[in-house]
Amino acid sequence: MTKQVKREDIIRAAMDLIAAQGFHGAPMSMIAEKAGVGVGTIYRYFENRDILIKAVYQEIEERLVTFLSRDYPYDQPVRNCFFHVAKGLVTYFVQNPMEFKYSEQFHYSPFGEAHRRNRIFKTAGQPDIFLELYERGLAQQVIKTLPPTVFFNLAFAPIAWSLRDHILEMIRMDDALAQVLAASCWDSVKK
Amino acid sequence: MTKQVKREDIIRAAMDLIAAQGFHGAPMSMIAEKAGVGVGTIYRYFENRDILIKAVYQEIEERLVTFLSRDYPYDQPVRNCFFHVAKGLVTYFVQNPMEFKYSEQFHYSPFGEAHRRNRIFKTAGQPDIFLELYERGLAQQVIKTLPPTVFFNLAFAPIAWSLRDHILEMIRMDDALAQVLAASCWDSVKK
């Protein structure tokens, strides 16, 4: 087993356990067992628990941004780009519910608070898809004049909450619902 | 000091500590100290930690519902009622940031998941303000045809996220912003 694979096993195990049980319900010993490695081994790959937790989140963020960037309709109107992102979010997280639950745990924790201050979804190097959307929308006067955070909240908070409801099996998120949801969010930010 | 007062002191101390530091950062000994009572005393009022945590949340929910029910414009159009609730939420939580942060912590924890299944903000006995809004909106055909949860998410998720941003001092929530926010949320659910 290569080094990289083992690292990924640990990340996967931590993600699944924390997503399912919360930070509490996932002691290092359990993560080690699920990853099929010794406890000590984890510390060869991650300095300590906090660093592991942050690494898992970074992994998720990177995968999401990569997914959303695929076929991004850069040269099309803001509205189309918004739908691409909104529906991409739904598609990605419906397919990867553990990633979603982990992100939520992370987000609403002391880690997340620190992280959010820097800026959500801003991955070093890559252009910020979300910010680009906001700035172009403002410049072209197709969205309301709002602080970027508020725009972001109107545009994506209902999607996040609905994804949560879907994952908890309180609603069923299909293409039709995703479409209505995205359209409604657009209604709330469009001029 | 009466029994009731002591109970409230404990609830307040738990709320403030957990809101500020998370569930982790608020051991019983710290709650006791902040409340000005012995650790053992807490166990005279609350069977165990989990029960205390749930009691704090119930307290918050009750206060909120009471606040929102005051001057509720029952006989006015759905739209007005929606604005009453939306702005009431903002007013209440801007004035009571610890209540907001605690609710968030609670909501995104194993406790919250269990709780949400029953139904958010449904306080036994009182009519459910939120559900009433949805049902009347549908009946009068002033809102889109959506599952109740999705309606709820569109209507209130952006407000919750923005309250969070305000409390973390990333934006400033004043009356003007609350108004725009409420109006935008309404835009997303209105027919």
Add this chain to the structure above:
DNA sequence: GTATTAGGAATGAACATTCATTCATAATAT
């Protein structure tokens, strides 16, 4: 004087982290 309430030291369970030891593989010598 008795009953009830408060207090906080003591207890034991859970957990993150460490570190001495094992073991597989690679490097080197013969």
Add this chain to the structure above:
DNA sequence: ATATTATGAATGAATGTTCATTCCTAATAC
């Protein structure tokens, strides 16, 4: 080609700490 040695990855028992809960004693009420 085979034997010997070196390297460092992997391991999990041991350690020290934190914390919820208990329970005995003190204070207070009646």
